[in-house]
Amino acid sequence: MKAIIFATRNVKEILRDPMSYIFCLVFPIVMLVVFYAVFYSPEAYWFAIDILTPGIAIFSFSFTMLFMALLVSKDKTTAFLSRLYTSPMTTMDFVIGYTIPGLIITIGQVVACYITAAIIGLATGIQLSYIGITLAIISTIPAMFMFIGFGILFGSLFSDQAAPGISSIVITMSGFLSGAWMLVNPGTALSAIFSALPFYPAVSVGRIVLSLNETAFANIGGYLAIVCAYAVAVFSLSVVAFRKKTVSDSAIVSMHKRRVQKNGDA
């Protein structure tokens, strides 16, 4: 219950920032529409709506990561977390309280992306399977946790000034190393690098599931394993970092010292 109350506060904190709508919702949808409308042709088939949408959906999660990182780092920098540490809340309450808003926003993003794709599909005569869309939305769950984990991790490790900069590295990586809007030829060195990182496998899982192509499903296990492994690793790391950098004795002392330097007291 305490976690839900804290989660409600975090949802309000993020959603009351108008920039969160622009970055998390408007920007991905505009990208989807513009990329398809401007770049799609039979030669540039990777801009087809069923190939582009899973990529943009995963890319949109990186903006949720940014807002999560900002929220955690700001809470850490101000005395707000210190106040809550003196309350009966446990570390798990904090972690759940930060994770739920991330899940709500990422679910909203992926649903908005696929609704947009379905509308484009209807308008252009491309039939997207509703079963495929549903499965594709579900298939993004590991990626959701991974990006939320990145957000909590960066927010715990860095200040509210440094966290956005660090997050922008992952935003760039999730755009360019995911093959969201570019062709990745299998068997090349580039594709090996792409496959070792979680972004391209996360996009590939969505594309395979959306296509409902039985032959393509043979490849899904490897991609899914990579995304899940990254999700578990990053999320676990974020919990450890949160405990160590915000809840621990030394972390509280160093946070207090930073605030004291600003305010000039003991």
Next chain:
Amino acid sequence: MIAIQTKKLAKKYGTKTAVDSLDLSVNEGELFGLLGVNGAGKTTTIRMLSCLSTPTSGDATLMGHSILTDTQKVKEIINVSPQETAIAPNLSVRENLEMIAGVYGMNKATTAEKTNKVIFKLGLSKIQKDRAKTLSGGWQRRLSIAMALISEPQILFLDEPTLGLDVLARRDLWALISDLKGKVTIVLTTHYMEEAEALSDRVGVMANGKLKVVGTPSELIALSGKGNFEEAFIKFAAVEEAVR
């Protein structure tokens, strides 16, 4: 009844001793002023008593509950108004209060009742729908204290509650804190001597992590042989300062 009892409470950071074998008792309903110059150990003491920091040695009991073995119970009966204004900026005044009430385990009906009560008591009615970040420093501090009061704590820690406020806002908060006297056990830290003198039932002066002297403001003035409270404080705090 004794509300706070510390037993040889100590905190070390490496070789530096922040709090040194502190033996202190605060009675229930008392407003205890904890004074000292920067680095004297008062904030570290409050951090240990509010379970934010684990003592290196010693223990303390709050209403009979140990800060070492009964942390969760201690957290349920205390609340803290930190030195910095600790509020959720994008939440309204009412939402900030409701959130804290919920965190302390109150159900919906109790939350609404306590929120209304605190809003009325602290004169927050007019601004209850305003976002916290839009309030002036004085109102933010008032909200911060309201957030500490909504859980109806048995022990309240006020860490520099009037730091950075103008004279009017400070006097306003004095009246508020005076009103709590006798109802809640309060530990107050402040650098304003007139504040400590006006509000505290008893005062403890810390220096170099040690509790140098404890007594009522008038007892301390008499003991120091000085003409006023500020001079008395300087005498007790400065002697140890010279040794640092």
